[in-house]
Every structure is written in structure tokens, then in C-alpha cells.
Amino acid sequence: MSLLSITGYDLVRSIKAGCIRLEHNRDEVDQLNVFPVPDGDTGTNMYLTLLSAVKEGEKNSSDSLGKAAKAISMGSLMGARGNSGVILSQIFRGFAKVLDGKEVANAVDLATALRSGADTAYKAVMKPVEGTILTVIREISKTCEREAQSQSDILAVLLAGVKEGYRTLEKTPSMLPILREAGVVDAGGRGLLFFLEGVIEGLAADKEIQLDSYKEKTVSPRQEIRDDIVLDFQYCTEMLIKGENLHPEDIKDHLRPLGDSMLVVGEEEIVKVHIHSNHPGKVLETALQFGQLSDIKINNMLEEVHENRNNLEQNSKPAFSKKIGLVAVGAGDGIISILESLGVDFVVQGGQSMNPSTEDLLNACKDVPAPNVIILPNNKNIIMAAEQVKELCDKQVAVLPTHSVMEAIAALIAYDPDGELQEILTVMQEEMQKITYAEVTHAVRDSGVSGLDIEAGNVIGLIDGKISKKGNSEEEVVLALLQEMIHEDSELITFLYGNGLEEAQAKTFQEKIIGLYPQCEVEMHFGGQPHYSYFISVE
Amino acid sequence: MFTIKSNDLGIITVEKEVVETIAGLAALDCYGLVGMVPHNIQSGITHILGLESVRKGVEVKNGVDGLIVDVHVIIGYGIKISEVALSVMQKVAYVLENGAGIPVEKVNVNVEGIKVIKDI
Numbered sequence: 001m002s003l004l005s006i007t008g009y010d011l012v013r014s015i016k017a018g019c020i021r022l023e024h025n026r027d028e029v030d031q032l033n034v035f036p037v038p039d040g041d042t043g044t045n046m047y048l049t050l051l052s053a054v055k056e057g058e059k060n061s062s063d064s065l066g067k068a069a070k071a072i073s074m075g076s077l078m079g080a081r082g083n084s085g086v087i088l089s090q091i092f093r094g095f096a097k098v099l100d101g102k103e104v105a106n107a108v109d110l111a112t113a114l115r116s117g118a119d120t121a122y123k124a125v126m127k128p129v130e131g132t133i134l135t136v137i138r139e140i141s142k143t144c145e146r147e148a149q150s151q152s153d154i155l156a157v158l159l160a161g162v163k164e165g166y167r168t169l170e171k172t173p174s175m176l177p178i179l180r181e182a183g184v185v186d187a188g189g190r191g192l193l194f195f196l197e198g199v200i201e202g203l204a205a206d207k208e209i210q211l212d213s214y215k216e217k218t219v220s221p222r223q224e225i226r227d228d229i230v231l232d233f234q235y236c237t238e239m240l241i242k243g244e245n246l247h248p249e250d251i252k253d254h255l256r257p258l259g260d261s262m263l264v265v266g267e268e269e270i271v272k273v274h275i276h277s278n279h280p281g282k283v284l285e286t287a288l289q290f291g292q293l294s295d296i297k298i299n300n301m302l303e304e305v306h307e308n309r310n311n312l313e314q315n316s317k318p319a320f321s322k323k324i325g326l327v328a329v330g331a332g333d334g335i336i337s338i339l340e341s342l343g344v345d346f347v348v349q350g351g352q353s354m355n356p357s358t359e360d361l362l363n364a365c366k367d368v369p370a371p372n373v374i375i376l377p378n379n380k381n382i383i384m385a386a387e388q389v390k391e392l393c394d395k396q397v398a399v400l401p402t403h404s405v406m407e408a409i410a411a412l413i414a415y416d417p418d419g420e421l422q423e424i425l426t427v428m429q430e431e432m433q434k435i436t437y438a439e440v441t442h443a444v445r446d447s448g449v450s451g452l453d454i455e456a457g458n459v460i461g462l463i464d465g466k467i468s469k470k471g472n473s474e475e476e477v478v479l480a481l482l483q484e485m486i487h488e489d490s491e492l493i494t495f496l497y498g499n500g501l502e503e504a505q506a507k508t509f510q511e512k513i514i515g516l517y518p519q520c521e522v523e524m525h526f527g528g529q530p531h532y533s534y535f536i537s538v539e
Numbered sequence: 540m541f542t543i544k545s546n547d548l549g550i551i552t553v554e555k556e557v558v559e560t561i562a563g564l565a566a567l568d569c570y571g572l573v574g575m576v577p578h579n580i581q582s583g584i585t586h587i588l589g590l591e592s593v594r595k596g597v598e599v600k601n602g603v604d605g606l607i608v609d610v611h612v613i614i615g616y617g618i619k620i621s622e623v624a625l626s627v628m629q630k631v632a633y634v635l636e637n638g639a640g641i642p643v644e645k646v647n648v649n650v651e652g653i654k655v656i657k658d659i
Binding site: 037039077078080081082083085086087089090093120123124125126127129250253 | 544546567568569570571572573574615617618619622623625626629630633656
């Protein structure tokens, strides 16, 4: 589902959602704030500005889009707080200018409006500084404009913009030295992205669109811990100076050249000193000129950082919740949920005509919360790829060579997450061999196999992977297959239907089978697999 | 000439022009500011000062706890004046105190005009 146009009401609602989103995160934004003046209120200012914009917008939300946008622009102007708020109000101003007179807006209109917002914001400053909210909104609007040319879904366009926004935000420290020194990204830019994310979520929620369907597009870049820690000053030095007529300002002047993060507070008799320095000795000597020293503490901060990181790494090592995990290959909603209900940790999407790569399987194995992993390839073409994972993965990996998902289901009955790998494997193998499985599909081209002349479009039945029956309807083939598969001691017939078959159809068919084989239990489940009408197993 | 530091090692002084230039450049960095105008032309034509002469838009004098700085600015039309002025105050004070180590008592912002920023 896609969102092609929005009205004034939608706009106001989404801006409100953005405002709320920012409110939840404003502390985080506040803490980033170092530019232009580190007063720690960027998030709050942006939030208050938006609040005023929303209030004004809500008064006009039943009007046309143009009027609503104008109202929002007015509201943000009147309520602008702080630098970032003022910039935000200019963005809205340019935004509203483009939407003026419009009843609804499509993706192109919105992208153009965003661009105009960015341009307007740029015009109001004599010397634009790159690496700020201005840079972020400009890159977002550029991307939106480009995206809007190729697709009409507003959400997709905005998501692309936000993604680019994050990329730009990551770059802000390299554009603005003050950010790099503080080790943060630009606060205004961060706030803007929180706001836009909220806007997107709001739009999606109002229109009942699942944002998950866009998910892969919105994966935000993971912050990686940098390996090389560079501390300009390594030793944290603290002490008390006791004396007479001490002047903190005076002491500050003497200590300043020795380091940074300096804090000197106190009174005439006692002064507390805190400084990061590479020469703690010199700091002590200098301080000694003023009086007696006490409570001296010197910490090596490099060690602390390494310790912290080690702790972090240890904590981040996966805790295994069981001994043996399972990875299976499958396709179709029904099959995936059946496998998961039987204890499979990870179902890798794939099967006939769409084999997963070794890498897919390897990644799945890594994610399984267990030191031992059994892979169920469920297709003879995937067994090879699965075998390779054994070599590549640092976990103990075993492959149970299942040729069909039906074998996997049978084998899973013997699965015990806390058993011994080899034992479990043997039992599962036994279980798997107890069944005969069959598949029903359509022939894609003419061929002659196993003495059958098959034409494209024929329904064909495979037993244990070999083509053995053909016919003109699924029913005909299934019945022929069952005749061959069922013996006197057969007890259970399981069907998974897929390839577009309806539930009602399958149920009627189930009744028919029950009638034909009263001695067996007949189960019919939704598998949702592509290509194959039925997977069948007889036990 | 302002004395910003004096102790047993000597005295540091800063020329008035230097302080004015620092304050002027700091103000120009502020979002929403179109430019500075000379403070001594009270009536008649005000013209926007170039980058080299921004200091003419700044007056500084000694206060009790530090400098009193007056800046004379032009602000863009359609931008909340109070907020721009506030950010000018903060920025000028911040740059002077943290960048140059000169204590500031007050920053007064005089908005001498507004200018329509050209449409897109």
C-alpha cells in the first residue's frame, strides 16, 4: 500500500506526531548540543517551536493543505525558540510557500516544498555553517526531490530522505570541528530527524500502513565503537589545596597550560582541583606553590576506557539459552510458522528455484542462541550449501540432510534443545526415514521421465523426489500418489497445501481422503509454499 | 584598551578594536542576522557593513563585572526578532568569554532595521 497524497488534516496530524516523537527524545538532543553555544536546550527549543506550530495548525486543520501549512508556518514563527527553532520556522516558511493554494499534495509537491524550506532556511544566514541542521535538511530535501521523480509513494520518498539525513548527520562531525572535538553529531540535525521520523510514523499510522514493509530501507546506521581511542590527556588528576588567601582564578591560570577539562572551585582556605593532564607530577608541583595538598587522586583514563570496553564486549557476547539450535530452510507463511512452532530458531527463506546462499545460512547460524546448530536444508540442492557452513561457522554445526520440509517436520519431533548433538542427530535421522513424502506440482516444460510423457502444464507427483505420477488435476495425482505410498501399517497422512489453493478447497479434499482411507488420520495444514500445490507425507 | 589579565607575571591587554571585531564576527554567525550597521549614524542612510568593518557596528565599554557590548544589527524579515536577538546575545557573550577569555556583563542588541530576504 502506498500513500499518494496528503491533505491539510494529514499534514497537521503528522507534524503533531513528529512533535511528540521529538518530545520523547529531546533529552538526547539536548545533550548533543554544543553548537553554536553549548547551552543544552536544542531539543527543548525545537520541541517548543513545533508545539506552537501544531497548536496553530490544529486551528486550521480542516482547511486546505495550503492554509494548514501556512498556519503551521505562522505558528512556528511566533513560537520559535532558540537558534534551531528559528531555523525550523524558516524551513516551514519555505515549505508553506510552495504549498500555498493547494488542496492536497503529492510526493513531488512535498519534495519541492521541502527543498524550498531548505533554501529559505539557508537564505536567512550570512555565513551558512556546514555540518548543522541546515546541511541535514538540504541533503534530505535533495534526496526527496530525486526520489519523488521515480516514485509516487510519499512514505517511500520521505523514508529515503530520512535515510540520507542519517548519513549526513553521521558526517556532521567531519564538517564542524567543534562537533568532532565533543564527539557528537549535530543536535539540531538529530532533532530534525527525530521529528521527520515521527512525521512518517504518524502518516503511516493514520493511513493504517505497516511501516514494516519499508523496514529494510530505514535501517539506521549502527554506531560502531572506534578501535583507536585517542585521549589528548591521559591522567585524571584530582586534589584539594589547603592554604591561605587562595584564588581559584589564579590557580586556574597556572594549571590551564597543563591539560583540559579543568575544574577549580573553592574558597580562600580550600580549593578543589580537577584536571586531565599528561603530566600529573607537574600539576602537583604547580599546586604545591599555593599550599598543602590532600586527597590526591590520579587515574589513568586510558585503562578505564579499555576496561569499560572489555566489559562491554563481554556483555555483548551472546548468552546461549540452550545447547542445540535449529536453522531450517523454507518458503511460505504457513510452513515458516509450522517450523517455528516446532522449535526452529531461524527459518531462512528459500527452497525450490530460490536456494539460499551459504552466507544466508551462516548468518542464521550465528544468530541462533546456542553453541550447536543443526541445519535442515529441506531441499537436495541446498544440502551442499549447508555442508559448507560447517567449515565456516565457529559453532558446532551439523546438517540433517532433509530433502523436503515434510521430512523436517517428521524429524523435529525428536528434537531436544538440551540433548547431545550426535544423539539428537541420529534420532532425528530415524524419525525422518519413517516417512514417505510426496510433492505435487505443475510441469513447466515437456519432458519424458520415468517412462512418463509429460507435457508442460501437466500436474505431476513426485515421491521421495522422483517424478512418478502425472495427471490433469491435482486431485487425480494425489490419489494416485497415495495409492502407492500407503501401506497396511500407515497411520498418518499429512498435507501442506499452498500455491494459491484455497482453504475451503483443501478441506473438501481432506474429507474425501478421510473417506478413502478410514484407517488413517488425515491432517491438512496451510503451508503457503510457492510452486507446489501439496506437500504430502505418510507415516 | 582593556586589561583582561594581570598577575605577577605581567599584564594582558586587548585593544578595543579587537574586542569589537570578535563580537561583530560572532554576531554575524547568528542565524537570522542579515548584517551589522554602523552605530554612529543615528539618522540618515544606514548601510550594511562589510566583513572587514563589522566592528563599526559594535560598541564596547567597561562595566562592573565585565564588558558591556552593544551590537547594531539588521534582521531578516519573517524571523522572530526576539529569538534572533537572544541568540546574538548568547553567541557574543559565549565567544568573548570562552574564546577570548574576556568577561562580559551585558550584550545589548539594537535592531536597526529589517530586510526582506529575496524570494526563491
